[in-house]
Amino acid sequence: MLFKRFLLLALTFCLLSCAFADSIQGAQMQQQTEQTQQAQQAQQGQQAQQAQQQQNWNHGGQQLTISQNKTNAWEDNGVQYSVFEVTLVNCGTTTIYDATVVAESNFIITKPSDVWTVEKVSENRYHFPSYLCQNGLEAGKNITFGYINKSTGPAVFSVCDLQFK
Ligand SMILES: *[C@@H]1O[C@H](CO)[C@@H](O)[C@H](O)[C@H]1NC(C)=O
Numbered sequence: 001m002l003f004k005r006f007l008l009l010a011l012t013f014c015l016l017s018c019a020f021a022d023s024i025q026g027a028q029m030q031q032q033t034e035q036t037q038q039a040q041q042a043q044q045g046q047q048a049q050q051a052q053q054q055q056n057w058n059h060g061g062q063q064l065t066i067s068q069n070k071t072n073a074w075e076d077n078g079v080q081y082s083v084f085e086v087t088l089v090n091c092g093t094t095t096i097y098d099a100t101v102v103a104e105s106n107f108i109i110t111k112p113s114d115v116w117t118v119e120k121v122s123e124n125r126y127h128f129p130s131y132l133c134q135n136g137l138e139a140g141k142n143i144t145f146g147y148i149n150k151s152t153g154p155a156v157f158s159v160c161d162l163q164f165k
Pocket residue numbers: 067068069085086087
């Protein structure tokens with residue numbers, strides 16, 4: 001009789017602890033799933049950010065934004081060359097009549113003809129071509145210039161001295 005009771009008690013205990021273990025495991029699994037999801041979301045966010053950074057390598061002023069694309073690349077005698085197309089977009093609401101584009105770093109140009117459309121002001125500094133200084137870059141419009149860099153990566157640009165009339 002006593003033995004039977006003991007057996008029943010033991011069985012109950014066993015069932016209870018199994019259920020408890022199950023629920024703990026369930027909670028742990030859920031936590032793990034949430035953690036995995038969070039990690040995935042963080043990774044996706046990071047990837048999106050990286051993609052965005054590649055699209056817009058450098059933002060210049062708030063009104064004139066810079067983005068660049070590599071449009072061509074080749075190798076000559078073991079030297080890498082890349083052609084980049086840089087687009088300046090007037091994101092503001094007023095016309096811009098001139099701006100200075102400064103190549104901050106990684107801008108190694110072999111000869112003057114390696115940069116086109118913009119006009120050189122001084123070393124590593126360029127400004128709008130004269131027709132654009134006359135007509136202005138209207139809100140929402142863009143200008144594209146190009147350069148050849150003796151490497152595979154882009155140069156780093158900034159813009160300053162925006163001129164309004
Ligand atoms: C860069 O290239 C991508 C893909 O071809 C294109 O969608 C984007 O408009 C280009 N950006 C510029 C600034 O030319």
